[in-house]
Amino acid sequence: MSDDEVEIAPVHEVGAFYQLLTAQLESAFGRRHPHWVRGEIAKVYEKGHIYVDLVDAGSSALDTKRPVLNAHCWGTQWAPLKKRLAAEGVTLAPGVLVNFCGYVDLYAPQGRVGFTITHIDVQGLLGDVARRRQELIARLTSEGLMESNKKAIITSVPLRVGLVASPGTEGYSDFTGQLLHSGFGFEVVLVKSAVQGDAAPPQIVAAIETLDLAGVDVICLVRGGGSKGDLACFDDERVARAIARARTPVFTGIGHTGDESIADLVAHTRAITPTKLGEEIAALVGSWHQRHVRLPAQRLLEAGQGLLDEATEYVGERRRTMIFAVRDRLRSEQRHLDATRASLVVHSRHVLASSVRHLASNRQLLGAYDPKRRLAQGWSIVTGPSGAVVRSLGDVALGDSVRVLVSDGTFESTVNEMDGAS
Numbered sequence: 001m002s003d004d005e006v007e008i009a010p011v012h013e014v015g016a017f018y019q020l021l022t023a024q025l026e027s028a029f030g031r032r033h034p035h036w037v038r039g040e041i042a043k044v045y046e047k048g049h050i051y052v053d054l055v056d057a058g059s060s061a062l063d064t065k066r067p068v069l070n071a072h073c074w075g076t077q078w079a080p081l082k083k084r085l086a087a088e089g090v091t092l093a094p095g096v097l098v099n100f101c102g103y104v105d106l107y108a109p110q111g112r113v114g115f116t117i118t119h120i121d122v123q124g125l126l127g128d129v130a131r132r133r134q135e136l137i138a139r140l141t142s143e144g145l146m147e148s149n150k151k152a153i154i155t156s157v158p159l160r161v162g163l164v165a166s167p168g169t170e171g172y173s174d175f176t177g178q179l180l181h182s183g184f185g186f187e188v189v190l191v192k193s194a195v196q197g198d199a200a201p202p203q204i205v206a207a208i209e210t211l212d213l214a215g216v217d218v219i220c221l222v223r224g225g226g227s228k229g230d231l232a233c234f235d236d237e238r239v240a241r242a243i244a245r246a247r248t249p250v251f252t253g254i255g256h257t258g259d260e261s262i263a264d265l266v267a268h269t270r271a272i273t274p275t276k277l278g279e280e281i282a283a284l285v286g287s288w289h290q291r292h293v294r295l296p297a298q299r300l301l302e303a304g305q306g307l308l309d310e311a312t313e314y315v316g317e318r319r320r321t322m323i324f325a326v327r328d329r330l331r332s333e334q335r336h337l338d339a340t341r342a343s344l345v346v347h348s349r350h351v352l353a354s355s356v357r358h359l360a361s362n363r364q365l366l367g368a369y370d371p372k373r374r375l376a377q378g379w380s381i382v383t384g385p386s387g388a389v390v391r392s393l394g395d396v397a398l399g400d401s402v403r404v405l406v407s408d409g410t411f412e413s414t415v416n417e418m419d420g421a422s
Helices: 003-008 014-029 075-087 122-142 170-180 200-212 237-245 262-266 274-368 371-376
Strands: 035-047 049-055 068-073 097-107 112-120 160-165 187-192 218-223 250-254 269-271 381-383 401-406 409-414
Touching: 014 097, 035 068, 049 075, 049 097, 049 112, 068 075, 068 097, 075 112, 122 237, 122 262, 160 170, 160 200, 170 218, 170 274, 187 200, 200 218, 200 237, 218 274, 237 262, 250 262, 250 274, 269 274
Parallel strands: 068 112, 160 187, 160 218, 218 250, 250 269
Antiparallel strands: 035 049, 035 097, 049 068, 097 112, 381 401, 401 409
């Protein structure tokens, strides 16, 4: 500009100058002339509205001369944008590459040029999120952390279960309900943790580390279904590294079928839902119980039943043998009794006949010696004073009174004379 031009250039008040500058900016970069701007988020602050410091992608934080664009999005515009981002699991955070569409504004009181955001390239953000996710997976794979927890040995009967969850949530209830109704005596060691939002990753990391030292058999990380934004904390690198460092097997049951987080990939075992995870834990115990309790008990029962059947058959056979033996013995004894009875009858008849003959002979013999026959023949029986039979003269004395028995009666007699052999 020449001196003449300088001399004729108008002089503006500061306010007027800013009005002129604002008009110029609006004519090229204003609301009616939006522009897309790409950069890396260096700083973000939200309080109703959102304020973002955007820098050239790849520029170093140590570069004091790097260009910075102070962007902001007012609350009425930010609310629907934020909701859409959350549904896609995207969070505006330092390090994220983003494409903003908006217009330039000038804040005269501070002499600051700003950028009002009207649109955000969600697809671009999703691509950036996917890129960073793949980069994290590649980094974890190169460090051997993707397989680290998978090498942890699961105890045969994982009854002591460490649980990282938020009590009262649907995922918590679905998981614990499966253990409760399994019929096995599970002991659940719960460490409460947020399972969504910015506070979730450090709490999840702390919970995993606590349970890893608690001596549980398995650590279960549980969260019910939700949007991608709700599940974003399980793609956090801190959570992935905590799972990889754990010496205890970590099982995950996160979201619904189709949801797959980096935590799922790093974990020892992944279930598609909290319910399915509970079923799998119960199935592990059930499998051990089947092999070591039910099957041996079944074999023992079958062996016992076989012994009982064999014993029953033996007892039945012995019973039949005893019945036949007793029946045969009874028949034999009956025949013996019949023969003995017949023999006794014959023998008794013989004895009776012989006795009859013997009695008749004795009767005849006794008849021959019967005193009454002698008395009838004229004999008599003399008894002395003592009643004894007088057999000789010495049995009586002169003057003794004796009784004389004859065939038809007795009479008294007195010994007057005794004449014996000389």
